[in-house]
Amino acid sequence: MAISSVSRERDLGVSEPQTLGFLLLDNFTLISLASAIEPLRMANQLAGRELYRWYIITLDGAPVRASDGMQVTPDASTQAPLNLDWLVVCGGVAPQRAVSPALLNWLQSRGRTLRRVGSVCTGSWALAQAGLLDGYESSIHWECLAAMQEAYPRTAWSTRLFSIDRDRFTASGGTAPLDMMLNLIGRDHGRELSAAISEMFICERVRGEEDQQRVPLKHVLGTTQPKLLEIVALMEANIEEPIELDELASYVDVSRRQLERLFQRHLHCSPSRYYLKLRLTRARQLLKQTPLPIIEIASACGFVSTPHFSKCYREYFGTPPREDRGESVKIRRLEPILRQPTAEDALMQFSSASVALNHARGEPTYASIALR
Incomplete structure (x- = not known):
């Protein structure tokens, strides 16, 4: 027997409007926020x-810039007395630079008491650093994996x-938050509503939790070269200890x-050149996204010595690893200068x-889905 919308909402405890706080980190991606x-x-x-209902939040209540340069004025700071049910952390470019001790303290104090806690794009970096994703399955953009x-x-x-794992939800980025929210809305208010929203947004279908990100190689080759995909998968899974080509072939x-x-x-x-490219690409991600020493990055990517790693890195990317890391530090130092401080906005x-x-x-679709 079908469960009515009334009993569904009563069972899920969502008869009252759910209040969401979207916490924006510096350089968040606008498309992920809008998709959510x-x-x-x-x-x-x-x-x-x-x-x-929802509110846009920043740590200090000041405007924050998206990764495309657009500035967004929040509704409140983290200190505002908002009675939130959900928290959604919105990240983007270089999330590790946007995470401060004050932000982590706030996440830890609020994150364990809310009905749902989640993130879009690289917002999961902040949640993971706060310890709020320990023991959970979480999604992240393949570039940051x-x-x-x-x-x-x-x-x-x-x-x-x-990924939706108990009271945690994380989306990889881009338009994936749209599908995640449609699934969450469907859980709260039924599939009829989520399907109708999908139709309004001209979505061919609502993608589910089983759908994978389109990692570039698989997208290019499809299923026409299963042995090649299998070999590349073995390479990707064995970065720290590379497998010999004869062994891969066997x-x-x-x-x-x-x-x-x-x-x-x-x-x-x-194949040796492709394997080297995978290892160097992983090294560059670790170099720019983590504070790991270069010697540890070299070892984690299968290089027996730091000089050999530096030589290969410079030949492939045209710049030595220390210089690449130096550019990241330089940008981090410039960010406070580039930011334009403003007065705190009232709630x-x-x-x-x-x-x-x-x-x-006035829209013809207004109240077209009966959820009494």
């Missing part, structure tokens, strides 16, 4: 009442588009010569959700 908020706005519009696995091994990092039951031909035909390089009398809902009253 817009489904909530449309849920209210289609239901004809405020199922969700190596650094997150190295820095926070107590979290089960996934390449899924998003694992997938091809000859060394066949292995060479596969790489030349489809990836336009030798809005009405939530953004109520304003948007009022504007939507």
